Amino acid sequence: MNLLPSLFSPFKIKSLELLNRAVMPPMGTNLGNTDGTVSGANLAYIKRRARGGAGLIITEITSVHPSGSAIPNELGAFHDQFIPGLGKIAGAVHAAGGKVALQLHHAGRESIYLLREKKAIAPSAIRSLVFGLTPREITREEIQEIITAFGTAARRGVEAGFDAVEVHGAHGYLLTQFLSTLSNKREDEYGGSLSNRSRFIIEVLQEVRKAVGPDFPISLRLSVEECIEGGYTFEDIRPILPSFVQAGADILHASLGTHGSPGGITSAPFEFQPGFNVWRAKKLKEEVGLPVIAVGRFTEPSLANEVIARGEADLVAFGRQFLADPDFLIKAREGRPEDTLKCIACNQGCIERLMLGEGKIRCAINPETGQEIIYPQAPAGVRRQVWVVGSGPGGLTAAYEAARLGHQVTLFEKETEMGGQLRLASKAPFKDQYGNWASWLIAQAKKKGVILRTDTEVTGDMISEGKPEVVILASGGEQIRPDIPGIDLPLVCDAWRVLGGEVAPGRHVVVIGGGLVGMETADYIGQRGAQVTLVEVLKRSPVLKITSHGYMLHKRLKEAKCRLLFNTSVKKIDDSSVTLLMEGGEEDLSPVDQVIIAVGLKPRNELKEILQAKKIRHFIIGDSLEPRRIIEATEEGARAAWNL
Numbered sequence: 001m002n003l004l005p006s007l008f009s010p011f012k013i014k015s016l017e018l019l020n021r022a023v024m025p026p027m028g029t030n031l032g033n034t035d036g037t038v039s040g041a042n043l044a045y046i047k048r049r050a051r052g053g054a055g056l057i058i059t060e061i062t063s064v065h066p067s068g069s070a071i072p073n074e075l076g077a078f079h080d081q082f083i084p085g086l087g088k089i090a091g092a093v094h095a096a097g098g099k100v101a102l103q104l105h106h107a108g109r110e111s112i113y114l115l116r117e118k119k120a121i122a123p124s125a126i127r128s129l130v131f132g133l134t135p136r137e138i139t140r141e142e143i144q145e146i147i148t149a150f151g152t153a154a155r156r157g158v159e160a161g162f163d164a165v166e167v168h169g170a171h172g173y174l175l176t177q178f179l180s181t182l183s184n185k186r187e188d189e190y191g192g193s194l195s196n197r198s199r200f201i202i203e204v205l206q207e208v209r210k211a212v213g214p215d216f217p218i219s220l221r222l223s224v225e226e227c228i229e230g231g232y233t234f235e236d237i238r239p240i241l242p243s244f245v246q247a248g249a250d251i252l253h254a255s256l257g258t259h260g261s262p263g264g265i266t267s268a269p270f271e272f273q274p275g276f277n278v279w280r281a282k283k284l285k286e287e288v289g290l291p292v293i294a295v296g297r298f299t300e301p302s303l304a305n306e307v308i309a310r311g312e313a314d315l316v317a318f319g320r321q322f323l324a325d326p327d328f329l330i331k332a333r334e335g336r337p338e339d340t341l342k343c344i345a346c347n348q349g350c351i352e353r354l355m356l357g358e359g360k361i362r363c364a365i366n367p368e369t370g371q372e373i374i375y376p377q378a379p380a381g382v383r384r385q386v387w388v389v390g391s392g393p394g395g396l397t398a399a400y401e402a403a404r405l406g407h408q409v410t411l412f413e414k415e416t417e418m419g420g421q422l423r424l425a426s427k428a429p430f431k432d433q434y435g436n437w438a439s440w441l442i443a444q445a446k447k448k449g450v451i452l453r454t455d456t457e458v459t460g461d462m463i464s465e466g467k468p469e470v471v472i473l474a475s476g477g478e479q480i481r482p483d484i485p486g487i488d489l490p491l492v493c494d495a496w497r498v499l500g501g502e503v504a505p506g507r508h509v510v511v512i513g514g515g516l517v518g519m520e521t522a523d524y525i526g527q528r529g530a531q532v533t534l535v536e537v538l539k540r541s542p543v544l545k546i547t548s549h550g551y552m553l554h555k556r557l558k559e560a561k562c563r564l565l566f567n568t569s570v571k572k573i574d575d576s577s578v579t580l581l582m583e584g585g586e587e588d589l590s591p592v593d594q595v596i597i598a599v600g601l602k603p604r605n606e607l608k609e610i611l612q613a614k615k616i617r618h619f620i621i622g623d624s625l626e627p628r629r630i631i632e633a634t635e636e637g638a639r640a641a642w643n644l
């Protein structure tokens, strides 16, 4: 029985026939070779996703011209030498029964490494909002060269066996840069009026159409709105939309924002509800009557099914969901959605890792992503008896991965509830999905045969008696208690006790520590009516506004009138006041009825010495090695399991 008949129904446009309406949208991976050719890692990544059964997969950004790569290892389509590699991608998707489109891209000014090399070009020499550096203004000859390059790259796509091409006109890259008055101040026929600013997109589409012939489908990806102060809105570009259709677009892919838009809206953080962007797809569809792809925080096929059934979009794209769990469509089809690992939209391993130049694509909650080529599939040669100590994200991931590889795993948690810091993190505003992830990990670990023992603190005696072959120490961190006069007074408590619900928020609160936990605790109590002063010794907030969650947190704290004091420390705490030390001198805050400590963690790994003394093989992972983010914990947990 087809449980989701609208999503799992065929779709046809021109020569493109899709088995269903689920799309994997383009996602840059940085997995390519440095010369822009397709690597083994690219292929392994794409094969893994093709197995997931999307009707259409759109490849990651593929540069049409050497001047247009956004990331160092971006795939290229600017020479015939790229055709064989691209052909392997097309072949891999076809072998799995899907269809595949090649995304044609030019970054314009949004390329940190081209900006640094002073090679970035743009409609006008205006500073990149993302990277803060200024490109060179593109000449009219170069404009023609790049338009031609889009056509030639499209021809290569056809030759490589792709079923469609997508012109990347979204997210603040070259095509958007021409369209937007924020980045285009040209005085020739490519600047000024809306029709002039759209000329580049139109000529690109015409050139691509010429190259691929009349029956080959072209998708145009647009940011329907720029979502930035002074940027264009749907109403602004509405008059030009029919020209895009006339120029050759067959499908419109309704994305939003640019990488410079506040809050990383293009790959929206967990503050945004699944499907929040559908209304833009609907508007586009009503306006131009072409098939439209909706995108934005979709994690559940059932919601996509409803959107299509209501006629708001023809196809639905699941981006990060394909990174978190490439099998989610299969699970939906088989009627077991509870097995799906839903994307938590943390962006740590995917878009922010790429934007911050931290490396190749990963997923904070799925250690296979980006590592498909080394991800062990077969059961381990030797089946080991493994103990995992601690049930935070690292411990649970380690236990699940070890059991998946056939090891005999027992996981110990000293608390009654499992999940470690995930349980607390899930209490912060908008982070309930972290709790769902913890529940998923626990359920899946159980299914794989992990023995779970809560309320059990592992001791040296237990180790002597149980004789595990290997121990994975994932006991996390413990809160640091700073040495401040008054720290033991009853009004002082630590952030975990507040987030965990043990201590009710006060009215006039000082939070000591402006890292993520401090900010999130301030957010949590701010939303419950507390007046918060947050004190941080560093000169600047360690929670970067360029990360999407960081931006949203700063915004909410500002709206809640939380006072953020940087370069400030606490001199002493009294019964109802706090004395601060800042550059200009001292300040007494009064009244204060609660002081919350969130100055960070130190590793908790008391068992380390016992394990060393007993000569038991062990791995120390995550916060118990060094307090860091979720992605480090899961990565180290998985690595330990793979190396048993």
Ligand SMILES: Cc1cc2nc3c(=O)[nH]c(=O)nc-3n(C[C@H](O)[C@H](O)[C@H](O)COP(=O)(O)O)c2cc1C
Binding pocket: 025, 026, 027, 028, 029, 059, 060, 061, 103, 168, 170, 171, 221, 255, 266, 267, 268, 295, 296, 297, 298, 317, 318, 319, 320, 321, 350, 351, 354, 361
């Ligand atoms: C790691 C990553 C890389 C991306 N690269 C591209 C890209 O190459 N081209 C593009 O048009 N959009 C890119 N996007 C945006 C996605 O296609 C998608 O629009 C966005 O993630 C929102 O969908 P989601 O909420 O389902 O993830 C990227 C997103 C991520 C997370």
